[in-house]
Amino acid sequence: MSGFNPENASTLENAMQLMIQTFHKYSGNEGDKYTLSKVELKEMLTTELGSYLGHAQDKDAVEKVMGDLDSNGDGEVDFTEFIILVGALTVACNDFFLEYHQDDKKADKKE
16 A cells, blocks of 8 residues: 555545545544543444434444454454445445435336
């Protein structure tokens, strides 16, 4: 990544850089600087994904997300586990929009 220049980067390269920056914006505020604690995860979910997750304020919801993501059981979310969350949410959003688009096509045919 040496010499990374956002001005010359592709859309996907910029998206990757944003994911890295977002993770590190929240990681390390307490404890290990390369992982998200429950508090850091909740702050990140609320701030960065609030419109997609809606009830990230709910303690049980954050606990469930943490439990689902924390594949190695260390009580923290590392970068790989974070990317799994972002990937899963992206797939869910894509599926939703595909379904929504299919419903639009069906409505257009009925008219």
